[in-house]
Amino acid sequence: MSEDGKIVEQVFHIEEMKRELEELSDGQVMMGTMGEELPPAMEEQFLEQVLDFENAPMVTHREQLTRDGVMLPAPDELNDDELALKLIEVIHTFAARRIFLDGTNHLSDRELYTQLCEDVMDEMTPDFPADSEMNCHIDLITNGDEEGLQYYLRYYADEEMRELWAKDFPDQVIPPHEDPPYDRDRHLPQPPPPPNPYDDPALGEAFCSDGRRKLERKLEADGLVHGPIVEEPLSYAGDLACVWAIERLNDQGSVEWWSISGDLPTTYLPAAEVPDARAFLHVVSRRWRDLAEAMENGNPPEELVIGAPKDWPRLIPMLNRRADILEDWAGYDEAWEE
Secondary structure, three states: OOHHHHHHHHHHHHHHHHHHHHHHOOOOOOOOOOOOOOOHHHHHHHHHHHHHHHHOOEEEHHHHHHHOOOOOOOHHHOOHHHHHHHHHHHHHHHHHOOEEEEOOOOOOHHHHHHHHHHHHOOOEEEOOOOOOOOOEEEEOOOOOOHHHHHHHHHHHOOHHHHHHHHHHOOOOOOOOOOOOOOOOHHHOOOOOOOOOOOOOHHHHHHHHHHHHHHHHHHHHHHOOOOOOEOOOOOEEEOOOEEEEEEEEOOEEEEEEEEEEEEOEEEEEEEOOOOOOHHHHHHHHHHHHHHHHHHHHHOOOOHHHOOOOHHHHHHHHHHHHHHHHHHHHHHHOHHHHOO
16 A cells, blocks of 8 residues: 555544544534644544543442452551551552552541542543553542642642632632642652653654655655655654655755655655745645645546545545645744754
8 A cells, every 4th residue: 555545544544533432422522633733643543542431341440459459458457557558559550550649748648548448449430451551640639629629729739820719719718838748749650751753862763764764665656766865854743744855866965856754645846846845845735735625626636636536525624734734834943943
């Protein structure tokens, strides 16, 4: 299958998952992106995780711990040392299931274990498979009652939040700030940070290497005689695409082609037609908009057709969204500083 064909399949998979989520929620699911267009691979992964959440069977935390061999004696059956060890066992067994505790510094070990046993363990929770990357957080403060709010305002809210709360809720009694009596939260297990191609050099290098391979395969498939592809992309948007310069065969250092490759159709244009890489992105964006309009009118150029006509209603919005991304990318100075 061609790279472009894989991208089309990815778009269809994303749309299928969105429809499944709409069916599961009786049309109530909100699929906005908070003003940002997610790269296809990230959107696909996110939707897969949402579907895992929606389709997972529901069990209690107590059932999960019992399956993991952790018994939960009543708090009054344990002395202080036994209870402290049992609490450590519970916390780390939870963490192995990617269940993490937050906001515990106002509670002693006995108070925390008691609250877990009485208020948390019998709550229903999705029973994710062991290899799931979904994280669950159990907040021991924000349970919606007045006592939890007072704990938050007294021990956890910073001065800015306390002032904002007093302004928004003038009738609310704001307790004086106190340092919490315990220092546990910073020692608790935390979820691993999500991979970010912008921050992780290894991930960024792997993504750019994959983009280079896609470009090389495209050039070979098209039979294009060309010089070296520059060693590093001129710019890249993590998990979306890389922009490349392709040098002249007999005049290295002189650019003959600009190209873009990644999780979108690999495209290249002669450098003689566009003065620089940013202008190249503007041209590609304009061509994708023109193609989307032609597909909408039912008469796209044969050499540029993506997918079958029955698929065009789903592909047209994708092309327009990608065109928007390229326009923003071309205009974003920080992406081109080096």
